[in-house]
Amino acid sequence: MTRWPIPLPMQRALALAREAAEAGEVPIGAVVVKDGTVIGEGRNAPRETHDPTAHAEIAAIRAAAKELGNERLTGCELFVTLEPCAMCAGAIVHARLARVTYAAPDPKGGAVAHGARVFDHPQALHKPEVVAGIGEGEAAALLRDFFRERR
Amino acid sequence: MTRWPIPLPMQRALALAREAAEAGEVPIGAVVVKDGTVIGEGRNAPRETHDPTAHAEIAAIRAAAKELGNERLTGCELFVTLEPCAMCAGAIVHARLARVTYAAPDPKGGAVAHGARVFDHPQALHKPEVVAGIGEGEAAALLRDFFRERR
Numbered sequence: 049m050t051r052w053p054i055p056l057p058m059q060r061a062l063a064l065a066r067e068a069a070e071a072g073e074v075p076i077g078a079v080v081v082k083d084g085t086v087i088g089e090g091r092n093a094p095r096e097t098h099d100p101t102a103h104a105e106i107a108a109i110r111a112a113a114k115e116l117g118n119e120r121l122t123g124c125e126l127f128v129t130l131e132p133c134a135m136c137a138g139a140i141v142h143a144r145l146a147r148v149t150y151a152a153p154d155p156k157g158g159a160v161a162h163g164a165r166v167f168d169h170p171q172a173l174h175k176p177e178v179v180a181g182i183g184e185g186e187a188a189a190l191l192r193d194f195f196r197e198r199r
Numbered sequence: 200m201t202r203w204p205i206p207l208p209m210q211r212a213l214a215l216a217r218e219a220a221e222a223g224e225v226p227i228g229a230v231v232v233k234d235g236t237v238i239g240e241g242r243n244a245p246r247e248t249h250d251p252t253a254h255a256e257i258a259a260i261r262a263a264a265k266e267l268g269n270e271r272l273t274g275c276e277l278f279v280t281l282e283p284c285a286m287c288a289g290a291i292v293h294a295r296l297a298r299v300t301y302a303a304p305d306p307k308g309g310a311v312a313h314g315a316r317v318f319d320h321p322q323a324l325h326k327p328e329v330v331a332g333i334g335e336g337e338a339a340a341l342l343r344d345f346f347r348e349r350r
Contacts, residue, residue, distance in 0.1 A: 100271065100293040101257055109251060110250055110252055113250055114250070119248075119251045133289055134317045134322070135285070135287075135293060138310070139286045142252065144251075157324065159315070159317070159320075162322055163321065163322030164310070164316065164322065166285045171285070171310060
């Protein structure tokens with residue numbers, strides 16, 4: 049069986065998710081890429097930082113916007129290991145990210161292909177291209193192992 | 200005609216919205232209240248801070264969670280001058296805020312009573328009580344004046 053290799057930005061997002069797990073946080077990682085270069089990255093950290101908004105995507109978007117000195121990440125793309133929630137999908141809209149690639153779907157908390165489907169309403173003032181399933185096996189295994197160890 | 204007075208936390212949120220307008224930001228303000236005391240406040244600031252997530256609600260929630268040293272704002276309530284967008288509604292869910300009171304509705308970008316209706320899906324793992332319209336006239340006038348001056 050031949051498998052496509054996981055793109056480097058998603059490999060980096062998976063490494064960040066592993067870092068989150070080691071810190072006792074739900075293992076989710078994200079990076080923002082511009083012209084093939086990572087310009088912002090983040091991992092889940094709400095418990096350590098006492099910040100309910102400290103999701104991987106929010107951290108990566110804030111870092112990238114700071115790096116560019118611009119609240120809009122036009123032409124940039126986000127790689128994240130789990131389907132974004134409503135908060136993160138909303139942040140993706142505000143940042144005007146051109147594309148979002150996520151690894152594992154999240155039927156319980158996702159808001160892209162599930163639930164609020166944030167990009168599918170006219171109130172989303174920007175609609176990114178969405179690619180799902182790249183690195184899904186690895187991302188889902190990280191989450192499964194994390195929650196199994198905690199039960 | 201008798202009018203109910205605007206509750207003090209919403210008056211503070213309106214003052215924060217005025218501060219945003221003076222700084223050239225869309226005039227939206229928010230405060231988080233616990234047991235009658237403001238424990239976090241914020242105003243819209245994405246342009247100045249180059250941060251697409253720097254909405255009033257996100258700033259107020261982050262400040263309150265830092266103040267309490269807890270990512271969950273259980274039993275706290277949020278007052279904000281405009282109906283929250285998907286990002287902020289998602290943050291409200293993550294923060295477990297007990298109640299959200301907003302002033303003006305936002306048919307174009309709101310995600311509570313419009314569009315994604317973030318609280319109305321099972322993927323929202325917490326559903327706050329929602330009160331709308333308190334201070335609506337004042338909040339809407341601030342936004343109207345702001346956009347009129349910029350046209």
